[in-house]
Amino acid sequence: NAGVTQTPKFRILKIGQSMTLQCTQDMNHNYMYWYRQDPGMGLKLIYYSVGAGITDKGEVPNGYNVSRSTTEDFPLRLELAAPSQTSVYFCASWGQGARNTEAFFGQGTRLTVV
Amino acid sequence: GEDVEQSLFLSVREGDSSVINCTYTDSSSTYLYWYKQEPGAGLQLLTYIFSNMDMKQDQRLTVLLNKKDKHLSLRIADTQTGDSAIYFCAENAGNNRKLIWGLGTSLAVNP
Numbered sequence: 001n002a003g004v005t006q007t008p009k010f011r012i013l014k015i016g017q018s019m020t021l022q023c024t025q026d027m028n029h030n031y032m033y034w035y036r037q038d039p040g041m042g043l044k045l046i047y048y049s050v051g052a053g054i055t056d057k058g059e060v061p062n063g064y065n066v067s068r069s070t071t072e073d074f075p076l077r078l079e080l081a082a083p084s085q086t087s088v089y090f091c092a093s094w095g096q097g098a099r100n101t102e103a104f105f106g107q108g109t110r111l112t113v114v
Numbered sequence: 115g116e117d118v119e120q121s122l123f124l125s126v127r128e129g130d131s132s133v134i135n136c137t138y139t140d141s142s143s144t145y146l147y148w149y150k151q152e153p154g155a156g157l158q159l160l161t162y163i164f165s166n167m168d169m170k171q172d173q174r175l176t177v178l179l180n181k182k183d184k185h186l187s188l189r190i191a192d193t194q195t196g197d198s199a200i201y202f203c204a205e206n207a208g209n210n211r212k213l214i215w216g217l218g219t220s221l222a223v224n225p
Contacts, residue, residue, distance in 0.1 A: 031211050033212070035213075035215075040218075041218075042118075042204075042215035042216050042217045043202075043215045044215075045212055045213075048212060050210055056210075058212070090156070090157065092213075094211045101145055102145075102147070102159055102162060103211070105156060105157045108156050
């Protein structure tokens with residue numbers, strides 16, 4: 001199992017550009033999440049999904065969109081990038097059932113908007 | 115609302131014990147977690163504790179949970195320079211397994 005894979009690892013965007021951060025997991029997990037981590041801060045939830053075809057907003061969804069057409073993939077779309085979106089983005093997944101007690105995280109995407 | 119609080123900095127001498135504290139607000143949390151993050155790196159799950167436990171020990175790590183006070187602590191015995199990192203406390207708010215995170219405690223280990 002590769003676990004949770006995020007691409008790209010690094011990206012620099014100009015203000016107003018758009019991009020998609022990719023996240024895929026091979027553990028057949030129902031739950032998937034996108035968090036952002038601003039410098040010196042903890043993680044904030046952007047969007048999450050409890051299964052294919054279902055997505056919901058987290059604490060800080062403005063400026064982002066997601067889709068979940070398959071169980072494996074949960075891409076995060078940034079439209080009209082702004083400097084405030086400079087952050088490290090973490091994707092995570094979590095299995096269903098009481099035996100699944102932890103989230104699995106990707107290595108992060110470091111995004112700079114200039 | 116849901117909130118997790120941690121002290122921001124801790125400095126210890128190599129070989130001493132480190133104790134990192136965390137308070138949380140959601141009494142329905144089923145699991146509480148400690149993650150480690152080294153500079154520029156991802157998140158490493160160190161340990162977690164189920165809400166019906168008081169203590170969990172895992173090698174040099176001891177987690178204490180006081181449910182009444184909603185207080186969680188992580189003790190690192192014989193702290194080494196390799197333990198220098200930011201430590202995050204997180205609670206599973208229960209609803210759809212969303213994690214609520216503290217701001218992180220930056221641990222500096224001095225030789």
